Amino acid sequence: MIDTLYEWIWWDRIWLPVNLTWADLEDRDGHVYAKASDLYVTLPYAIAFLLVRYLFERLIATPLATSVGIREKARLRVADNPILELYYRSHSRTPGQAVIDGLSKKSGWSVRQVERWFRKRRNQDRPGVLKKFREASWRFVFYLLALIGGVMSLYDKEWFYDTREVWNSFPKQTMLDSQYWYYMLEMSFYGSLLFRVTFDVKRKDFKEQIIHHLATLTLLSFSWCVNYIRIGTLVMLIHDASDVLLEADPLYMGVPHPPVPPVLWILLLQCDAAGPPVPTHLLGLPHPENGQEVPLRQNDQR
Numbered sequence: 001m002i003d004t005l006y007e008w009i010w011w012d013r014i015w016l017p018v019n020l021t022w023a024d025l026e027d028r029d030g031h032v033y034a035k036a037s038d039l040y041v042t043l044p045y046a047i048a049f050l051l052v053r054y055l056f057e058r059l060i061a062t063p064l065a066t067s068v069g070i071r072e073k074a075r076l077r078v079a080d081n082p083i084l085e086l087y088y089r090s091h092s093r094t095p096g097q098a099v100i101d102g103l104s105k106k107s108g109w110s111v112r113q114v115e116r117w118f119r120k121r122r123n124q125d126r127p128g129v130l131k132k133f134r135e136a137s138w139r140f141v142f143y144l145l146a147l148i149g150g151v152m153s154l155y156d157k158e159w160f161y162d163t164r165e166v167w168n169s170f171p172k173q174t175m176l177d178s179q180y181w182y183y184m185l186e187m188s189f190y191g192s193l194l195f196r197v198t199f200d201v202k203r204k205d206f207k208e209q210i211i212h213h214l215a216t217l218t219l220l221s222f223s224w225c226v227n228y229i230r231i232g233t234l235v236m237l238i239h240d241a242s243d244v245l246l247e248a249d250p251l252y253m254g255v256p257h258p259p260v261p262p263v264l265w266i267l268l269l270q271c272d273a274a275g276p277p278v279p280t281h282l283l284g285l286p287h288p289e290n291g292q293e294v295p296l297r298q299n300d301q302r
Contacts, residue, residue, distance in 0.1 A: 015226050016171065024172065025227065031174040034183075036225050042184060046191035053138050053192065061134040070133055078120045083107045085121075093122055132201055140247035142189055143240050146182075150237040153178035159230050166234070171227040179229050183220065186236055190216050 012021045025033040083106050087095065095103065095118065104111045153176075159165035194213040203209065223232040 020171065031172070033172075034175050034180075034224050034227055034229060036221075038180070038184070039187070039221055039224065042187045042191055045184060045188035046195060049188055049192035050195060053196075056138055056141070057134040061137045062130070064137065065130055065133045070130055073128060076120070076124075078117055078124060081107055081109070081117060084114065084117055088118065088121055093118070093125075135200055136247050140244065143243040143247060146186065146189075147237065147240040147244055149185075150182060150233065150240060153182055154233060154237065157230075160234070163234075166230045170230075173227060173230060175227075175229060179233055182233055182236065183224055183229065187217060187220050190220075 010022070027033060084103060087103060100111055100114050104114045107114065154160040190213055197210055197213065220232065223229065
């Protein structure tokens, strides 16, 4: 039964083009091909990434945050109440009104006191700016290094400039050492993110974030097994370039008084009178008191 299932999963017609079998992708005559067994090393590498991340956040990110003025605000702890604490941890952080009435009777507190306790308890667990800065700085550094490493490994390859070369002799394309390490490190990094997702800052898109990491690992594994390595490295390079910019924004927003980047002012001056308003937080400007964005346009700069 297991052998039949294994043969069906790795059936040639599912994975490879017509007239090709897995035997055609065995190493011979100096040609080396990607193998599914290579992916096993991503597990210990992911654990190693967790260790490197721990050291980075403690020895580099935290001192850097302190140097730019980021401090962890001291928060008052709520009064001890075993009944409310048990419900908070095992049931819900935001109980309904009926539940609050019941907890009020059990604890001997007024409804107002119970509501205030849950509100303060949620604020107590809310991640601080320092934690967000450390996480964003770790991802920013990895994506930046991955982008630099990807460019260094691809700049002298013909398919980096001519995408038609991506499919030349596919799938009989020998694997390079740079491609191997690019894939393994990327997959190991996303594996470490998946391991830490429950301990990191929990965002509103928590479920979507898990699906994203699983989908990324699945697609990278699939492209590795069927030797889509050339196109896979190009796709990873594009994603790393965009992720560097995405992770730079929370880093910039975490600084108490960041300087206004000149490039943002250049973009601001390109907005015409009919253009959309520019979000003030992108310019390092404080939000107005009413909480709305200030529409800054070209005419306002004259």
